[in-house]
Amino acid sequence: xxxxxxxxxxxxxxxxxxxxxxxxxxxxxxxxxxxxxxxxxxxxxxxxxxxxxxxxxxxxxxxxxxxxxxxxxxxxxxxxxxxxxxxxxxxxxxxxxxxxxxxxxxxxxxxxxxxxxxxxxxxxxxxxxxxxxxxxxxxxxxxxxxxxxxxxxxxxxxxxxxxxxxxxxxxxxxxxxxxxxxxxxxxxxxxxxxxx
Numbered sequence: 001x002x003x004x005x006x007x008x009x010x011x012x013x014x015x016x017x018x019x020x021x022x023x024x025x026x027x028x029x030x031x032x033x034x035x036x037x038x039x040x041x042x043x044x045x046x047x048x049x050x051x052x053x054x055x056x057x058x059x060x061x062x063x064x065x066x067x068x069x070x071x072x073x074x075x076x077x078x079x080x081x082x083x084x085x086x087x088x089x090x091x092x093x094x095x096x097x098x099x100x101x102x103x104x105x106x107x108x109x110x111x112x113x114x115x116x117x118x119x120x121x122x123x124x125x126x127x128x129x130x131x132x133x134x135x136x137x138x139x140x141x142x143x144x145x146x147x148x149x150x151x152x153x154x155x156x157x158x159x160x161x162x163x164x165x166x167x168x169x170x171x172x173x174x175x176x177x178x179x180x181x182x183x184x185x186x187x188x189x190x191x192x193x194x195x196x
Contacts, residue, residue: 005140009103009166013074014039015145016101016164021070021153024062024187028055028075031171032103036074038174043190046183047176053082056100060090063098066191070097072152077104077163080124090159091132099152100128100161105168125163134158140165 013035017025024044027033032055033047046062048055059073080087080102090098102124125136134157139148148162177183188194 004165006105006165006167007140007142007145008169009105009164010035010038010171012139012145012164012166013103015142016074016149016152019149019153020044023070023072023153024066026055026059026062026071026073028073028079030076030079032074032076032079033176034171034174035103037176041176043186045176046187047178049178049180052079053086055079056083056086056090059098059100060086060093060095063095064093067095067097068155070099070153070155071095072099072101074101074103077102077124081122084127087128087131087133087161091128094132094134094158096158097155098159100159101148101152102161102163103166104163105166123163125161128159128161132158133161135160136162138163138165 009031017036017039025036026046027036027048029048029052036045037047046058048058051058055073055075059071063071104124125138129136135151139145139162148164151160151162
């Protein structure tokens with residue numbers, strides 16, 4: 001098996017989200033949150049703190065509640081592996097407006113860089129395909145980022161999962177607010193709901 005090309009995570013996420021329009025974004029624990037925040041804070045961003053494995057299902061709930069808006073989950077391979085059963089639930093629900101973007105460096109970045117199951121050969125795009133996702137593909141270059149940016153900005157025929165192969169590297173932390181109540185209230189206000 002040959003060497004897979006990999007992108008630098010912070011630049012890849014900034015490029016991916018450069019034309020987000022009215023997209024709603026849920027982030028997985030750790031580096032995906034830092035990357036999305038570094039690309040530009042937005043009231044349509046919902047950052048998860050301490051919810052390892054829950055990003056995809058949180059995105060599912062948001063996609064079902066907001067079917068006319070694209071919803072994108074940006075998470076890591078370790079976080080998605082912890083929530084792998086959620087892919088089956090998403091495949092059964094088939095939300096046309098949900099995209100799961102997995103930043104895959106093949107390591108558990110938040111716990112010391114141990115090799116993840118994805119790094120040991122588990123193909124998350126293939127897992128999603130078997131679970132009923134209608135579109136699954138891998139990104140290893142700038143052309144792939146452009147394809148992914150176009151895909152996540154549209155409402156398709158069912159959920160999609162995009163694996164972006166990234167370099168295993170440390171990036172500076174860019175920390176958004178950690179107040180879950182405030183983040184929830186900000187998202188509700190962005191969606192036109194009153195305080196709760």
